[in-house]
Amino acid sequence: MTDATxxxxxxxxxxxxxxxxAILRGLVAAGLTGGGVTATNRSIAKAAELAELEGVTSVALxxxxxxxxxxxxxADIVLIGVKPVMVPDLLDEIAPHLxxxxxxxxxxxxxxxxxxxxxxxxxxATLRSMxxxxxxVGKGVTGLAAGPAASADDVAVVRALFETVGAVLxxxxxxxxxxxxxxxxxxxxxxxxxxxxxxxxxxxxFDDAQARMLAEETxxxxxxxxxxxxxxxxxxxxxxTSPKGTTERAIAVLQDARLDDTFTTAAEAALARAKExxxxx
Numbered sequence: 001m002t003d004a005t006x007x008x009x010x011x012x013x014x015x016x017x018x019x020x021x022a023i024l025r026g027l028v029a030a031g032l033t034g035g036g037v038t039a040t041n042r043s044i045a046k047a048a049e050l051a052e053l054e055g056v057t058s059v060a061l062x063x064x065x066x067x068x069x070x071x072x073x074x075a076d077i078v079l080i081g082v083k084p085v086m087v088p089d090l091l092d093e094i095a096p097h098l099x100x101x102x103x104x105x106x107x108x109x110x111x112x113x114x115x116x117x118x119x120x121x122x123x124x125a126t127l128r129s130m131x132x133x134x135x136x137v138g139k140g141v142t143g144l145a146a147g148p149a150a151s152a153d154d155v156a157v158v159r160a161l162f163e164t165v166g167a168v169l170x171x172x173x174x175x176x177x178x179x180x181x182x183x184x185x186x187x188x189x190x191x192x193x194x195x196x197x198x199x200x201x202x203x204x205x206f207d208d209a210q211a212r213m214l215a216e217e218t219x220x221x222x223x224x225x226x227x228x229x230x231x232x233x234x235x236x237x238x239x240x241t242s243p244k245g246t247t248e249r250a251i252a253v254l255q256d257a258r259l260d261d262t263f264t265t266a267a268e269a270a271l272a273r274a275k276e277x278x279x280x281x
Contacts, residue, residue: 008032012075013039014068019107020081022136026164028053038071069097077103084108091119103154105129110277113147113173125150127158130176132183140166143179181270194219
C-alpha cells in the first residue's frame with residue numbers, strides 16, 4: 001500500500017450517493033485522488049454531478065452496465081456505498097473482478113463483515129465503517145471495524161481515507177451498532193434540540209426567522225467554543241450557570257426531566273433497532 005499520510009492507492013466508490021459522495025469530495029479537497037478514483041452511480045444525471053471533480057472518473061451504470069466490475073478491477077480500495085439490501089448482489093457481481101490484495105470497505109448500515117466474507121471469500125480484507133452525515137461538511141465521525149483478513153496497513157490506509165471527512169474511531173465490530181446510536185443517529189438528536197429550542201423562541205414572541213437564527217447560531221457557537229476549549233462540556237456548562245441565575249433555574253428544569261434517562265433510553269431503542277436490521281427484521 002501507498003503511504004497513507006501523503007496519498008492513497010486507486011479507489012472505487014460503488015454507489016457514490018450522499019455518503020459515498022461526501023467521502024469522494026473529502027478526498028478531492030485533501031488532494032488524495034492522485035492514485036485515481038472511479039465512482040459509480042445508477043443514473044447519468046447523478047454521474048454527471050461528479051464528473052468534473054479532479055482525479056475522478058464518474059460512471060453511470062445505465063450507460064455502462066459493467067461499470068462496477070471495471071471499477072474494482074482497477075482499484076486497491078473498494079467502498080461499497082449502495083443501500084444495504086443491494087449489497088449481497090453487488091458483492092457477487094464484483095467478487096470475480098477484485099484485484100489480489102484489494103481492501104473492501106462497507107458503508108452500509110447493518111451489513112456484517114460475515115456477509116462480506118460469505119460473498120467475497122474469507123481471504124479478502126474487509127472493513128466495516130459507520131460514517132455520519134456531518135461528513136458532508138468535513139466534520140464527520142466514522143466508526144471503523146476491521147475484519148480478520150485486514151492488516152494493520154490496510155486499516156491505516158482506510159483510516160486515512162475517512163480522516164479526509166472528519167474524525168475516526170476504531171472499534172471491534174461488536175461495537176459498531178452501539179457507535180451508530182451515538183455518532184450515527186446523534187446528528188438527528190441535535191437537530192431535534194435545535195428544532196424544539198426554535199419553537200420555544202417563537203412562543204416567546206420572536207418571528208420564525210429570528211427564532212431560527214437565535215437557536216441555530218447558539219448551537220453552532222456553543223459547539224465551536226467546546227471544540228476550541230481544553231475543558232469538558234460539564235465545566236463549560238458550569239461556567240455559563242451563575243449561582244441563583246436564570247440559567248441555573250432552566251438547567252434545574254431540564255435535570256428534573258431526567259434527560260440522562262431519556263438519552264440512555266433513546267440510544268438503547270436505536271441499538272435495539274440496529275440489531276433488528278442486522279437480523280433482517
